[in-house]
Every structure is written in structure tokens, then in C-alpha cells.
Amino acid sequence: MSADRNPVTEAELHAWLDGELPEERLAAVERHLADHPEVAQRFDRYRAQRTLLGQSFGPLIDRPVPDALTPPFTLRERAEPVRGPWGSGWGRGALWGMALAASLLVFVAGGASGWLLRDRVGWRADPLTAAFIADAVAAHRVFSVEVRHPVEVGIDQEAHLVNWLSKRLGKSMRCPTVTRGGYQLIGGRLLADSAGPVALYMYEDAAGRRITLYIRPAPNTSGSAFRFAADGGVHALYWQDNGLALAVTGELDRDTLSGIAEEVYGALNS
């Protein structure tokens, strides 16, 4: 019999599963499977794997594409990607790439001097602890999904909101406006953590996506560079500046978030 002279191989069984088996081998493979139920069962499991693969990862194709991956793409001067402390330096979109690069230079320089200063003050003074980020992310998770009461005081009472939070934090703050990515300040609330009062501002885009800005007083500290943290789908950029520890948190890609953090930094220092 030809089947004996030409035994069915493992490769042929996989080819059969993948629809790549030459037709002339089909009968032999099917006979082999009928004769070896344990093999047939194993290939049933492989088929189930493939179904689960599609079920599990398939929906990812419908996830919204971040701006950085939407055309027109910008190509920087030289082909090789330059990776800096800001993550993938590429892809901030066609628009603000250059302007941002310039502002980053200034900012990173500022951050660096902040670090030097901070080192003289000593590590004790560092308010940017894991606990700080955990609090900021927790506040984001709790309040950003709030439908009816996302904020305590809405942006319609902007002056009152900023005065109130400035007073409670003991630190005069300008309104931390953001426009990047279509986000707008919708209001804020006062929170408490173990160190005392915290201000939480919330921003929303046209699609209802929200980001939060978490601000805790951090007396006797100077500026720091931005740092990045990820917790699940939630990303945070945090830094300290002018007696405050701040974290911008959202379900955004790193580049968009750093643009927003940059803008908040600018708004608070304008």
C-alpha cells in the first residue's frame, strides 16, 4: 500500500490543518487521522488554539490608532531613530515635532539643573515616590469613570476652582489649561492623601476620554525632569516643580501624554 511506503508525517498533518496539504495526500492524511484518534484529538486542540488566538487578539485591530501612528508621518532628518529619555523620539506627528524638540531642550536643561539642586537637598526631599504615583493612578481610575460627578467644581466656575484649590494646597496655581489632543479642562476636586490636601483636575476630549492632573504640595523641592510610569493601560508622566509634585495620568500613548504634560508645565509656569 502506498500509505505504508509513504507514511504521513507530522508536517503533513499541520499542512492539512493549515489547508496547505497537496490534494493527492488528502486521503492518506484523513485515513491516518481516522486510525489514530489520539492524533486526531491533538489536532483538534491545535485547531481550537487557532480559534482562541483569533478570539483573544482579533479585537485589537479595532483599537483607535494614536496620532503618532496616523499619517502624515514625519520623518526626521536622518533615517536612524534617535532614542532619548523621552521614549521613542519619533512620531509626535507632523506638526509640533520641531517646536517641541526645541522646547524639550530647554525643559530638559531646566530639569537637569533641578536634579543637581535636588541632590544637594538630599534624597529625603524626593516626593516622587512610588506611593505618589500609585495615589495619582488610583485617583485617575476612581474619578475618570465617574459619570455624574467627575468633578466637584466645574470649569464654568474656573476662577473659584483655581482659587479654592490654590488656597487649600497653600500654593497659588494658574489654571492648568490643556488643548493638545483636543482635551479641555472640565473641572477639579479636592482630595486627601496621607500627606494632606491634593488637587485633581480633569480633562476630557470630544470622545469623552479623560485625563487627570494630580497635584500635591511638595515644599522645599525644586524641579525635576519628567518621569514615565505605566500601570496597565494607564500611563502617567510625573515631575516636581515649584514646590509641587504633579502627575498627568491617562489611557494615552506616551507621546501624546508627554505633549500634554509639557503643556501643563507651561500653563503652570506661564
Added chain:
Amino acid sequence: MTDDAIPGPDMSPPDIDDRAIAAHVPRLRRYATALVGNRSDADDLVQDCVEKALSNRHALRDPSKLGGWLMTILHNLHISGQRGRRRRGAEVPVEDLADDLALSAPPADRGAVRDFVRAFAQLTDEHRTILLLTGMEGLSYREVAEVLELPIGTVMSRLARAREKLRVLLDGGSQQVVRRIK
């Protein structure tokens, strides 16, 4: 973002344009996410891939092969990135992605999806790659061989081993010795 952009460097007559590449981005992101196990690293990888593709766009002779070509670039970037990551020893846990994807699935399938994503993450990169290219992207053995720049026999034997590894992870039990092909 506004449209009053600083005009980029010369974008003139490319062999392939931004839109052609952009059409592949959702698929590249899906593939990269399943491969690296979290969405932010995946997006970094896809960004690098798109940039590399744009800067080498003249190298692609046959525009109909754009999809496979992008996959090859992404694959190579991932491999070289992995070497760096292994040195640094940084790993982002896959739990968040598993939860995220479970929530995208119908309630009855959530447990299975979560278990699958976790098991899948325990495979080697090589095995994840081969399972994704065949089972998710629907590439033929020949196309996979082209993307990975491997002989077709290697593709087939690697696929057989990957399936068996995953079966053991999902179903428990001992691994069947899969006869070496070739």
C-alpha cells in the same frame, strides 16, 4: 493637533506613500501587541517600524509586498530590541493585557481568553511569532518563510513545536515528542 504643520522634509514621489503604510498600521499593532504582551511597547515597536519603512521606502520594489515587508521590518526590530531588553532584564507583565482583552470578549469567553493570553505569553518569541503569522495573519508557509527569512522547512517544524508547546500550556499534561521535520 492642528494642520498648520511645519512642512516636513521632502516627501516627494515615494514608491509607497504614508497612506499605504497607514493602512497596515492596525494590523501591525495587533501583531505587535500579541507579540510583546503590552500595548505601549507594541506602539513603540510599530512606530519604529513605520519610520524604518519610510526611510527605506525606495528599497521596496514590489508594492504588493508591502504588508510582508512591514512584517519583516517589525520582526527584525523586535529581535534586535529583545537583545537589548534581555540585557536590561525589564519585562512588563502580561496580566494587564490579559484583563484588557478578556473585557473585549463576550462574557462567556472571558476566562478562556484570559487563560489563553497568559499561556501565549509564556511561549518563546519564536513560537509566538510563528503562531501569529500563520494563525492570526493567515500567511501561507511560503509567506511566513519570506517574512522571517527562513527556509520553509524550518517554518513548518517551528510551527509544529509551537503548537505542541501551547497545547501543553493550555491543556496541561506532557509534551508529545514532535518528530523533527526534514
